[in-house]
Amino acid sequence: MRSNQKGDCLIPMSDLFQDYSEAAARSGAYDEMFAPGQVARKSYGQVSGALRELSLADVSARADSMARTFLDRGVTFDYAGEERPFPLDIVPRVIPADEWDVLERGVAQRVKALEAFLNDVYGRMAVVADGVIPRQLITTSAHFHRAVHGFEPAGGVRVHVSGIDVVRDAAGTFRVLEDNVRVPSGVSYVLENRRAMAKGLPEAFGQQHIRPVEEYPRRLLSALRKTAPAGVDDPTVVVLTPGVFNSAYFEHTLLAGLMGVELVEGRDLICRGNRVYMRTTAGEQRVDVIYKRIDDDFLDPLQFRSDSMLGCPGLVNAARAGGVTIANAVGNGVADDKLVYSYVPDLIRYYLHEEPIIANVDTFRLEEKEAREHVLDRLHELVVKPVDGSGGKGLVIGPDASKEELDALRRRVIADPRGWIAQPVLQLSTVPTLSGDKFGPRHVDLRPFAVNDGDDVWVLPGGLTRVALKEGSLIVNSSQGGGSKDTWVLANSSQLPAEAIPRQSVRVREQVSVWPVESNWRDRQTEQQQ
Amino acid sequence: MLSRIAESLFWIGRYVERADGTARILDVHLERLNHLPLEEQQSVARDLLAVMGAKPQSDDFGLPELLHALAYDKASASSIAGSLGAARENARRARETVSQSLWESLNTTYYGLNQHRKDVVGTYRFCNWVLERTAMVRGLADTTVSHDESWLFMVLGRSLERADMTARMLSTRDVQSAGMSWVNMLRCAGAYESFIRTRRAAFGDQHAAEFLLLDRLFPRSIVYALRDADECLAKLDPSAQRVGFINDARRIVGQARTFLEFHRTDDLMSELPEHMERVQKAVTQASDAISRKYFNQADEHAWVGEVS
Numbered sequence A: 001m002r003s004n005q006k007g008d009c010l011i012p013m014s015d016l017f018q019d020y021s022e023a024a025a026r027s028g029a030y031d032e033m034f035a036p037g038q039v040a041r042k043s044y045g046q047v048s049g050a051l052r053e054l055s056l057a058d059v060s061a062r063a064d065s066m067a068r069t070f071l072d073r074g075v076t077f078d079y080a081g082e083e084r085p086f087p088l089d090i091v092p093r094v095i096p097a098d099e100w101d102v103l104e105r106g107v108a109q110r111v112k113a114l115e116a117f118l119n120d121v122y123g124r125m126a127v128v129a130d131g132v133i134p135r136q137l138i139t140t141s142a143h144f145h146r147a148v149h150g151f152e153p154a155g156g157v158r159v160h161v162s163g164i165d166v167v168r169d170a171a172g173t174f175r176v177l178e179d180n181v182r183v184p185s186g187v188s189y190v191l192e193n194r195r196a197m198a199k200g201l202p203e204a205f206g207q208q209h210i211r212p213v214e215e216y217p218r219r220l221l222s223a224l225r226k227t228a229p230a231g232v233d234d235p236t237v238v239v240l241t242p243g244v245f246n247s248a249y250f251e252h253t254l255l256a257g258l259m260g261v262e263l264v265e266g267r268d269l270i271c272r273g274n275r276v277y278m279r280t281t282a283g284e285q286r287v288d289v290i291y292k293r294i295d296d297d298f299l300d301p302l303q304f305r306s307d308s309m310l311g312c313p314g315l316v317n318a319a320r321a322g323g324v325t326i327a328n329a330v331g332n333g334v335a336d337d338k339l340v341y342s343y344v345p346d347l348i349r350y351y352l353h354e355e356p357i358i359a360n361v362d363t364f365r366l367e368e369k370e371a372r373e374h375v376l377d378r379l380h381e382l383v384v385k386p387v388d389g390s391g392g393k394g395l396v397i398g399p400d401a402s403k404e405e406l407d408a409l410r411r412r413v414i415a416d417p418r419g420w421i422a423q424p425v426l427q428l429s430t431v432p433t434l435s436g437d438k439f440g441p442r443h444v445d446l447r448p449f450a451v452n453d454g455d456d457v458w459v460l461p462g463g464l465t466r467v468a469l470k471e472g473s474l475i476v477n478s479s480q481g482g483g484s485k486d487t488w489v490l491a492n493s494s495q496l497p498a499e500a501i502p503r504q505s506v507r508v509r510e511q512v513s514v515w516p517v518e519s520n521w522r523d524r525q526t527e528q529q530q
Numbered sequence B: 001m002l003s004r005i006a007e008s009l010f011w012i013g014r015y016v017e018r019a020d021g022t023a024r025i026l027d028v029h030l031e032r033l034n035h036l037p038l039e040e041q042q043s044v045a046r047d048l049l050a051v052m053g054a055k056p057q058s059d060d061f062g063l064p065e066l067l068h069a070l071a072y073d074k075a076s077a078s079s080i081a082g083s084l085g086a087a088r089e090n091a092r093r094a095r096e097t098v099s100q101s102l103w104e105s106l107n108t109t110y111y112g113l114n115q116h117r118k119d120v121v122g123t124y125r126f127c128n129w130v131l132e133r134t135a136m137v138r139g140l141a142d143t144t145v146s147h148d149e150s151w152l153f154m155v156l157g158r159s160l161e162r163a164d165m166t167a168r169m170l171s172t173r174d175v176q177s178a179g180m181s182w183v184n185m186l187r188c189a190g191a192y193e194s195f196i197r198t199r200r201a202a203f204g205d206q207h208a209a210e211f212l213l214l215d216r217l218f219p220r221s222i223v224y225a226l227r228d229a230d231e232c233l234a235k236l237d238p239s240a241q242r243v244g245f246i247n248d249a250r251r252i253v254g255q256a257r258t259f260l261e262f263h264r265t266d267d268l269m270s271e272l273p274e275h276m277e278r279v280q281k282a283v284t285q286a287s288d289a290i291s292r293k294y295f296n297q298a299d300e301h302a303w304v305g306e307v308s
Helices: A020-027 A042-052 A056-073 A097-121 A135-139 A187-200 A216-226 A249-259 A315-320 A344-352 A369-377 A403-415 A521-529 B003-035 B038-051 B063-072 B080-093 B100-112 B120-144 B149-175 B182-188 B192-199 B205-214 B222-236 B248-262 B268-295
Strands: A076-079 A082-085 A088-095 A161-168 A174-180 A237-240 A262-264 A269-272 A275-280 A283-287 A289-292 A325-327 A382-386 A420-424 A430-435 A438-447 A449-452 A457-459 A464-468 A482-489
Touching: A020 A430, A020 A438, A042 A088, A056 A082, A056 A088, A056 A187, A056 A430, A056 B100, A076 A249, A088 A097, A088 A187, A088 A430, A088 A438, A097 A161, A097 A174, A097 A344, A097 A449, A097 A457, A187 A216, A187 A249, A187 A464, A187 A482, A216 A237, A216 A249, A216 A289, A216 A449, A237 A249, A249 A262, A269 A315, A275 A315, A275 B003, A315 A325, A369 A403, A430 A464, A430 A482, B003 B038, B003 B063, B003 B080, B003 B120, B003 B149, B003 B182, B003 B268, B038 B063, B038 B149, B063 B080, B063 B120, B080 B100, B080 B120, B100 B120, B120 B149, B149 B182, B149 B205, B149 B222, B149 B268, B182 B192, B182 B205, B192 B205, B205 B222, B205 B248, B205 B268, B222 B248, B222 B268, B248 B268
Parallel strands: A088 A482, A237 A262, A237 A289, A289 A325
Antiparallel strands: A076 A082, A161 A174, A161 A438, A161 A449, A269 A275, A275 A283, A382 A420, A430 A438, A438 A464, A449 A457, A464 A482
16 A cells, blocks of 8 residues: 555555456456456556556546546537537557557458449449349348439549447457448547547556557548549538537537538538539638538438438539539448348458458348247347447347347337347457446447548548446447547557657757847846845 | 638627626626615616616516626526627537637636626626636637638627627616716726826716727727727728728728717717717627628528428
8 A cells, every 4th residue: 555645545556456357257258458367468568557556546536637628628429418528438448550450451341342332232233133132132221322323423432431340259359340331420539539648648658659540630631632523623621510419519520620621511501503512701612522421311302301401402413413522422321231231241252352351240130031030039148230220229138138128129020120130249348447446347349440532441540449338238339328448559660660760959049138138137137136 | 711600700709708898897886786775786786787788587686686697697698607608609610610729718618607606706706707718718819710701700799799898888887877986987997007097187987988988099998999890891801992881881880980089079978878879789780780791691491391
């Protein structure tokens, strides 16, 4: 025990981790920080060293100050009409260079395959003709939009931004849980978390090279500009937000601010002659690229929901005519469909002639009779998900569900087998997370973000690690009590600059008094004071 | 820049200045009000509220209600808390345009609103805190935002509101002519030292009112604030014309200012209420004209589909 000046006993770090190994053993999951026997893994050496130096008082003071900074900076998400700070845990999630290398390639591979798939689905449908995926599966997807069939979007890219959710199973293998190629959100927290951590746990940064994340807005802007309609020299990019009440509004402002572009709402836009303009104080100004953060359904009342006030009538026709680039393209949701997800390994083989680098989670397609019967017998041990849900909506975890819930689920699955998939319950990997007065293992996932500029898919080093703050909980969504962690990707030596640029030492500059030019003014000053 | 954003910036300028002005007025009057007998206190509180452009919500309106209405009522646009809340909400909508530090200072101010005791003593501290916070917001706006269109809209809102607030400040003199000395009036505007240094021995109601109304160098005087507004308008729309003004706002602001500047009077004090009303009317009209010219979204949603 150490004590401070006031005589309070400070609990040394080992006590903060006191019950950790038992709790970790209970969950049976892969722990990111500790190998069995509570030995910190090599990648976590620096972090665990820094944490060992801190007392409970230190840790909670820092956690409080980090939360306060988030509130002051407005790093919030809207939940039920209330602005809440997004909880950031003080222990980062660290990914060693070799593991990241695999993830990076795997994510990029997946994005390329989905891009090819979308192009095909809204074009010739060769993938159906070649018998890889049934036609019915595509045409019954809620997000297959016939309104955008039969044209290639201006700039030729559909999946400009994507977030591929990966998790680690109990054996420590990364698997893809789902693809988000519609409107993946969360990247703003990646940027803000890094800022907050640099101030909250500076000790853990030293001596190791953590790959920076701040180039994301630049990469995004350059990808958006590169995919502008042909013939536009200096494209005007805007971010389209549903407005201040959207749960991700903070992210929209941050990205627009960091890219230095306008953040527009639907009512700021006008379509005329298949061109898009925004209303400015200097009249109307042409818009070339729209980074869309609205669901397709609300984008264009002429094509989709006619009662939507969030979008702008005519956008889809403008995109069809090549007058504007919409990123991500309208209709991408068909690739998000969880039934299509179960075919992605096949799609990778079909389009890229490669083997998938990251495996899927085993998935039962409930449309297939045999699988459905098998699943219905074992509902209590499986996770059942709606195919078009996001944010953890509608998901049922068998072992946690009551008998009534399972019966209700059974009826719904039988009524609409196309609408559901089932997966085994994965024990997501855990990372130590501050809870009350000690650290406990909490389950995490990871959402790496990829930016596609048409030539190259760039994956942001790290991504968003979401953590379920309740012990044992597997649901990491922010709307259901999840928080986040800063995600560090360690650089291996080959990624470091080969030779550090020699720093020139700075000469101490004498303070020069330019006026009044009196050599003895200092003496006079002391004289006057006397 | 986007019309919607310009409008937000204009209103950030107005609301911040309104909070500042209201805090100044409240601070000075609170002291007087506290000494009055209860009955008089109630009628003065009512009048004060009327000068600030609000109506009492219940018949029983005394000092605590006045504090609520002018300082803490988050739902009212004429209270300090309401103005600062509205300024923050506007900044939130224009967050990618204002600088991070400006946004942050408005945001922390908003979160600080609740951390004050709401009695008379607490309100003194609250008013002081508001003056500090608004000064900080103004400073950050001036030093961290490029002085381009976006800043001009903010300053335009600020100058118009400042003219309006000084007019209200002078009008409150009528409310308690017995007690409101010219010293307090000058203190209220933070003008006491400037006034004494320029006018030396010539003090008195008339001179103080003249100073706050007409001084060409004191930044919170009405003439100065209107000149600021005029300059912003000219920079926003630099089209030079041989005759007249197409821009309504410029015409209104210029007219109000020149009327004051060129008006000759022997008895300023008796004309004061009329002047004040002119200024306030001009500010309202100018604000409307600016909305019409720059922020108009009247033809929004040309398409409204049938709801199926």
